[in-house]
Amino acid sequence: MASITYSPKHVLASTNTLIHTGRISVTQILITSSAAGVETVSFYDGTSAAGELKCRVQVPSNPTPQLITFKDPLVCRNGLFVTPGAADVSVWGTGAE
16 A cells, blocks of 8 residues: 655635545644634545535634644545634645555
8 A cells, every 4th residue: 555645734714625635544633713703623524515524623712723633543535625614724644545
């Protein structure tokens, strides 16, 4: 099984974005929010929000940033799609296969 190095991608605020197509193992997610209230950030296995919901995080405006490290990587087989609300999201993946 070949492994491909994956660079982090920064998702701009309020932008639903396809982070990666195909298989990826996510080890860490960094979320910052300057919104006045709680922001909900959702991650899907797929190329859109119609994919399987893999993780949903509620992020308060204070304190941020929040680093989420997965004990077991978050594995997406079809792609990784994020709906960040008004938060900024950086995703680190260990690789694609």
